[in-house]
Amino acid sequence: MTFALSIRPQTAEILRFAQIDRWRWRVLKRGFDILLSGAGLIVSLPLWGIIALAVKLNDGGPVFYRQERVGKDGRVFTGLKFRSMVSDSDKKWGVVPAAANDPRITKVGRILRATAMDELPQLWTIFRGDMSFVGPRPEWVELVKKFRAEIPCFDLRHQVRPGLTGLAQVYGHSEMSRRRKLRYDLLYARRRSFWLDIRLVLISFAVTFTGRWERREGKIMRRAPRRYRKPAPAGIARLAKALLSTGSSQSPPSL
Numbered sequence: 537m538t539f540a541l542s543i544r545p546q547t548a549e550i551l552r553f554a555q556i557d558r559w560r561w562r563v564l565k566r567g568f569d570i571l572l573s574g575a576g577l578i579v580s581l582p583l584w585g586i587i588a589l590a591v592k593l594n595d596g597g598p599v600f601y602r603q604e605r606v607g608k609d610g611r612v613f614t615g616l617k618f619r620s621m622v623s624d625s626d627k628k629w630g631v632v633p634a635a636a637n638d639p640r641i642t643k644v645g646r647i648l649r650a651t652a653m654d655e656l657p658q659l660w661t662i663f664r665g666d667m668s669f670v671g672p673r674p675e676w677v678e679l680v681k682k683f684r685a686e687i688p689c690f691d692l693r694h695q696v697r698p699g700l701t702g703l704a705q706v707y708g709h710s711e712m713s714r715r716r717k718l719r720y721d722l723l724y725a726r727r728r729s730f731w732l733d734i735r736l737v738l739i740s741f742a743v744t745f746t747g748r749w750e751r752r753e754g755k756i757m758r759r760a761p762r763r764y765r766k767p768a769p770a771g772i773a774r775l776a777k778a779l780l781s782t783g784s785s786q787s788p789p790s791l
Contacts, residue, residue, distance in 0.1 A: 564730045565697075569669055572737075573662040580656050587618050587653060594644040597623035600657060605674035608697045612677060613666040616657040620645030650747045652740075658700055670733040671699030672721040683714055693721040696728065701740040 588599045601619040604612050621640040622628075628640075641649065648654035661667045667674065672693045675683070683690045704712065704720035724732075743749055 561728065561730055565668060565670075565733060566665075568730070568733065569662050569665075572669060573659045576656075576659045577663065580659070583653070584656065587648065587656070590644045591619055591642075591648075594642050595622065604677045605698070606677055606680045606694065607666055607674055608694060610691065610694050613661070613674075615667075615674060616661060618648055618654040618657060620648045620654045650749055652700075652744045652749050655700055662700070665697075668697040668699045669701065670724075670736050671697050671702055672724065673700075673702065673705060673717075674698035687715060687718060689722075690718060692725065693718060696725050701736055703736070706736055706739050706743070 591597075591599050598619055601617045601621070603615050605615045607613050620642060621638075622642060625640045645654065658667060662669060680690075702720065703724045704717045708717065708720060
């Protein structure tokens, strides 16, 4: 079951202007998600038992970690992952993103996070349509409420389906500021295409096979293409305006 978050009138107006009619991209992207996630679920099934046993033997806690996340158009869904942190970490430390040498991460969890194996259950989330392989990472409900109040145009990232990987994940790291991540998210929303998705998926597979997901630097072997590098510090407003003007012939609302 999903629950719609209340969206401010100004945000709703921005989202209406931001709709981009790319039906070919949507059809190709959804077909790709269904085929790849379905194949991934079948191929990875033997790993589920091994990982579940390792997580259970590590500290005796739950195998899975469930948390409500915000998806496309502000809809809330339940994300599912193999647990990589100590039990009840949210209650003990609060909703805080993982950091380098985070004491909440278990021994097994460090291996799972470095290889992204903790994300395997998300294949089912992709298959049922709550997520995609490529897109902005879905944020926790509590953090979305905070970011909406602090960052202009934050809801523009919700016009596309959230994903397992994306520009921010491939070319950035988990400790980047939320504003810098938003620049990457808006850049993806503006430049999104099926071939960009394929490129990011292939790079993500390479990062997974080399166990580099937890690295803060040197995650990929070469620099990002110029058009996907970090936008300028004032890039949020510029990207938002460009995105809005692409989606409508009318003048975009004031940002």
